[in-house]
Amino acid sequence: MVFNPGNLPYWIFLGTGLVLFVVSISAGGEDALEGDPEVGFFTELLFGWLGIGSVPFVLLLAADLSLWGLLGWVANVVLGVPEGAMSGLVFVTSGAAGVLLGGAIARPIGKIFFASFSEDASSDRLIGCLGTVSASQIPRLESGKVGQKVGQVDLIDPAKNLVTVNAVIPNDARVVPQRGDRVIAIEQCDDFFVVIADDSIDRDRWLGTLRES
DSSP: OTTOGGGHHHHHHHHHHHHHHHHHHHHTOOOBOOOOTTSOHHHHHHHHHHTTTTSBHHHHHHHHHHHHHHHHHHHHHHHTSOOTHHHHHHHHHHHHHHHHHHHHHHHHHHHHHOGGGOOOSSGGGGTTOEEEEOSSBOOBOOTTOSSOOOEEEEEEOTTOOEEEEEEEBOTTOSOOOBTTOEEEEEEEOSSOEEEEETTSHHHHHHHHHHHHO
């Protein structure tokens, strides 16, 4: 069953992926495959999940092919090497799963082996980054009070990593971001970030302050 000829494509994918891992690591990594700078935020979020622009392209391809081969082979073993339409379904499904999971596998490997992809995804690197509110809403900053209430925001850092952080809005913010709203990180505090709503008067005021300074 394991060495059934029906498993040959998956053995080829797995073997090619492993070879590409060796090539990529030996060469010190290739340039990342850049996404279109004009794409929308949610497309950029998808690119970040897939690893496009955040890991070396050869490493990403190695992870995708290795997972495609491994998942397809496992499915064939479990299902008894199906034929016909079921075989095609296994091929397509394992390929899609490999691509979706490849970025999650390639990112930590890239951070281990390639310094250019191992930057810290925290601190002031997130200032100016866009994100979406994942909590019901973002509370205001309660200066000097114990037990500051915070919301949560999913930010996209410069390396296109998805980073979840605690967040508040300034006391003088005119717009209170709700779940799903886009925000910008403008300041880092000890345990949270200060954010403001994107495409709002708060953002215009913040940009005006930056220009004046």
